[in-house]
Amino acid sequence: MQANTTKDTVRHYHDMGLLKSRKRQAGSRLYTEFHPECVERIDLIKNAQAVGFNLNELKVWLNDYYDGTLDIDKQMDVISEKIAQAQRQQVNLINVINQLSARHTALKEMKSDNIGKANIQ
Incomplete structure (x- = not known):
């Protein structure tokens, strides 16, 4: 995995709204595709956690940070x-x-x- 984390962690971040994705149909299966920016986001999340931020705090401002509105x-x-x-x-x-x-x-x-x-x- 490019982000040096587990699938469960990626799912958890996604479920919290910290990562952006889209669904893609491949045959009879439906896959979740993550935006290439997600690897950078995961690094930012891990670094922020290392200095004391929790996921709920990050959720509040992470999208604003990436949208340039923070x-x-x-x-x-x-x-x-x-x-x-x-x-x-x-x-x-x-x-x-x-x-x-x-x-x-x-x-x-x-x-x-x-x-x-x-x-x-």
């Missing part, structure tokens, strides 16, 4: 909100790391206290 100000707003969201997640992760580190340190101290007590006896 202006720069709107793109900047979308990216600014995603940056703010990532910064909130970063703060939450730092808090988790600090809490886990403190617990790990406390457990190490408890362990060394127990080892010291065992050696005294």
Whole structure:
């Protein structure tokens, strides 16, 4: 597959309206033909997901982006909100790391206290 993804992923993106296609009859079978732009779209979707966008967010503006109707100000707003969201997640992760580190340190101290007590006896 040209898009380096699975058929199920392509179907899912298509069902969500992220990919454009048309039906083509070949004998008794009906095939779905995807626009050549779909490979580029799939790459864009995968890259956007890698930086934190979900498919529902992409669905809102992807067609506007490709139609040229998503202006720069709107793109900047979308990216600014995603940056703010990532910064909130970063703060939450730092808090988790600090809490886990403190617990790990406390457990190490408890362990060394127990080892010291065992050696005294």
